[in-house]
Amino acid sequence: MYIVTAEEMYEIDRYAIEKGGIEGKVLMENAGSQVAQQIIQAYNTNRKLAIVVGSGNNGGDGFVIARYLAEYGYNVTVFQLVADHKIKGDAAFYKQLWLNTSDKLAHVTDSHQLKQRLVDFDMVIDAILGIGVSGAIREPIRSMIDVINHLPITKISVDIPSGLPANDGIEVDLAIQADQTYIIEAPKETVFCEDTSIYYGEWETVKIGVPQAAYFEHTSRQRWCKKNVRATFPKRNKYAHKGTNGRGLVIGGQLTMPGAIVLAARAALRSGAGLITVATVKENLPIVSSSCIEATYHLLPNLTDRLTDRDLEAFEQIDAIAVGMGVGRDESQLLSDLIEKLDKPLLIDADSLYQLKPLLETQLQHEAPIVITPHYGEMAMLTDTTVPKVKRSPFSISRQFAEKYQVYVVLKGRHTVITAPNGEQIISDQGNAGLAKGGTGDVLSGILLTMIMQHKELLPALANGCYLHGKSADYLVETDHTEMDLLATDVIEGLSQVFRTLS
Numbered sequence: 001m002y003i004v005t006a007e008e009m010y011e012i013d014r015y016a017i018e019k020g021g022i023e024g025k026v027l028m029e030n031a032g033s034q035v036a037q038q039i040i041q042a043y044n045t046n047r048k049l050a051i052v053v054g055s056g057n058n059g060g061d062g063f064v065i066a067r068y069l070a071e072y073g074y075n076v077t078v079f080q081l082v083a084d085h086k087i088k089g090d091a092a093f094y095k096q097l098w099l100n101t102s103d104k105l106a107h108v109t110d111s112h113q114l115k116q117r118l119v120d121f122d123m124v125i126d127a128i129l130g131i132g133v134s135g136a137i138r139e140p141i142r143s144m145i146d147v148i149n150h151l152p153i154t155k156i157s158v159d160i161p162s163g164l165p166a167n168d169g170i171e172v173d174l175a176i177q178a179d180q181t182y183i184i185e186a187p188k189e190t191v192f193c194e195d196t197s198i199y200y201g202e203w204e205t206v207k208i209g210v211p212q213a214a215y216f217e218h219t220s221r222q223r224w225c226k227k228n229v230r231a232t233f234p235k236r237n238k239y240a241h242k243g244t245n246g247r248g249l250v251i252g253g254q255l256t257m258p259g260a261i262v263l264a265a266r267a268a269l270r271s272g273a274g275l276i277t278v279a280t281v282k283e284n285l286p287i288v289s290s291s292c293i294e295a296t297y298h299l300l301p302n303l304t305d306r307l308t309d310r311d312l313e314a315f316e317q318i319d320a321i322a323v324g325m326g327v328g329r330d331e332s333q334l335l336s337d338l339i340e341k342l343d344k345p346l347l348i349d350a351d352s353l354y355q356l357k358p359l360l361e362t363q364l365q366h367e368a369p370i371v372i373t374p375h376y377g378e379m380a381m382l383t384d385t386t387v388p389k390v391k392r393s394p395f396s397i398s399r400q401f402a403e404k405y406q407v408y409v410v411l412k413g414r415h416t417v418i419t420a421p422n423g424e425q426i427i428s429d430q431g432n433a434g435l436a437k438g439g440t441g442d443v444l445s446g447i448l449l450t451m452i453m454q455h456k457e458l459l460p461a462l463a464n465g466c467y468l469h470g471k472s473a474d475y476l477v478e479t480d481h482t483e484m485d486l487l488a489t490d491v492i493e494g495l496s497q498v499f500r501t502l503s
């Protein structure tokens with residue numbers, strides 16, 4: 001499933017019209033009829049429906065919906081919130097079709113009037129503003145949105161809750177708080193941003209006949225589903241041996257944080273790595289090795305000093321490295337050496353992201369790919385911004401960072417945004433609130449390390465890793481656990497069940 005910005009949606013529309021030969025009117029008819037079909041399936045005809053329409057094509061969709069629902073037997077009234085001359089083009093055409101068969105069109109120009117008129121209704125269908133909204137919401141629409149939000153009736157938005165921007169990065173002024181949104185064709189970026197997803201309520205997409213080729217050409221952002229995982233997940237070779245399933249190295253677990261590296265190592269092994277070496281401090285060897293007996297160990301005097309020739313020689317056998325889980329935030333020569341002296345795919349997580357920050361000023365000398373896995377706080381630190389800004393702009397901030405430093409970014413959150421150095425993006429929205437607990441990030445790093453070693457392409461590797469992690473948590477919460485008691489170690493154990501669903 002593709003995810004779009006407003007500009008991309010307009011380009012995709014243009015493609016459908018100019019190259020696909022589908023008239024704009026047909027697209028609008030399809031949009032309205034598809035949304036109406038969804039409403040017919042979900043809500044019975046006893047409801048008294050108000051459809052509120054604005055000046056743009058979103059309002060045009062509203063007139064089409066009115067016609068279909070009235071034909072089906074609903075009691076429908078359209079409330080036009082703008083002057084007649086503002087309704088133009090296809091929207092005006094469908095307004096006329098509505099008037100040909102119905103006299104239920106009311107002109108409402110102020111919010112008090114709207115409030116009085118809507119008290120008799122059970123449900124309001126919001127076709128005031130679509131993806132064409134720009135700037136602060138102007139009066140009287142502003143007060144009208146506020147009136148609708150305060151009505152104790154079901155609110156259904158068409159394409160996008162009116163007032164909400166489609167693109168990330170924009171502070172929300174005022175928008176309809178929908179119970180349900182029927183999104184035309186493709187979810188917009190704000191569906192997946194923490195502060196704005198709430199406005200959509202439940203959401204579903206409706207298809208209106210846009211050719212898939214339009215998406216290939218105009219967007220490079222998609223939501224990762226089971227179908228994508230199945231299509232890209234490498235098959236385990238019958239004749240594989242431990243060397244062919246990836247030899248991974250995890251570095252971390254300083255004195256006060258031995259658990260972090262255990263979680264990463266065990267997650268890497270559980271997700272299919274052939275061999276995992278744990279590089280950690282001598283003092284922690286007894287606890288770490290007894291918690292993960294399948295791994296081998298490489299001892300370091302501390303986790304920040306330069307790597308010796310002996311270390312570098314030992315690490316030459318390795319296919320990929322993950323560093324940062326419980327290393328502390330002191331300046332690290334070790335991280336510089338991993339970047340400059342070992343040309344292996346390198347995943348940088350947790351504390352090592354703080355150590356990476358000063359190294360960003362000089363160009364990163366690393367031929368093999370670098371993957372960073374920050375949460376919002378770490379991303380804010382890396383980009384010298386605030387957590388609210390990262391929350392508001394997960395797509396754009398990730399893209400700018402990935403392109404600037406030529407790294408892969410896995411920005412972890414309720415909706416994890418994965419970005420390649422060329423700006424291509426994947427959203428992984430599996431998982432639940434049970435994952436909001438210490439240690440789950442370490443587990444993700446371990447899983448991703450294995451995926452990096454086993455896939456040919458890195459973007460699907462990272463997306464599949466996030467999928468496994470989130471789905472394991474979902475499976476556990478549906479069966480033996482709850483969002484309250486789920487632990488990071490459980491997420492490792494849940495992986496077996498997710499693998500079973502993939503074969």
Ligand SMILES: NC(=O)C1=CN([C@@H]2O[C@H](COP(=O)(O)OP(=O)(O)OC[C@H]3O[C@@H](n4cnc5c(N)ncnc54)[C@H](O)[C@@H]3O)[C@@H](O)[C@H]2O)[C@H](O)CC1
Pocket residue numbers: 009013024027028031054055056057058059060061128129130131132133134135136137138141158159160184185208210
């Ligand atoms: N393929 C598709 O996705 C299709 C989508 N359709 C629908 O069309 C809208 C987008 O239509 P557009 O006319 O470009 O924009 P709007 O409906 O959002 O209206 C813009 C209109 O609203 C006024 N306005 C803008 N900003 C503000 C503001 N801050 N305050 C008050 N008023 C504002 C202004 O007059 C603008 O001109 C899309 O969402 C779908 O619902 C098509 O039906 C078919 C294909």
Ligand SMILES: [K+]
Pocket residue numbers: 058126127128129130157158159160161162
């Ligand atoms: K709308």
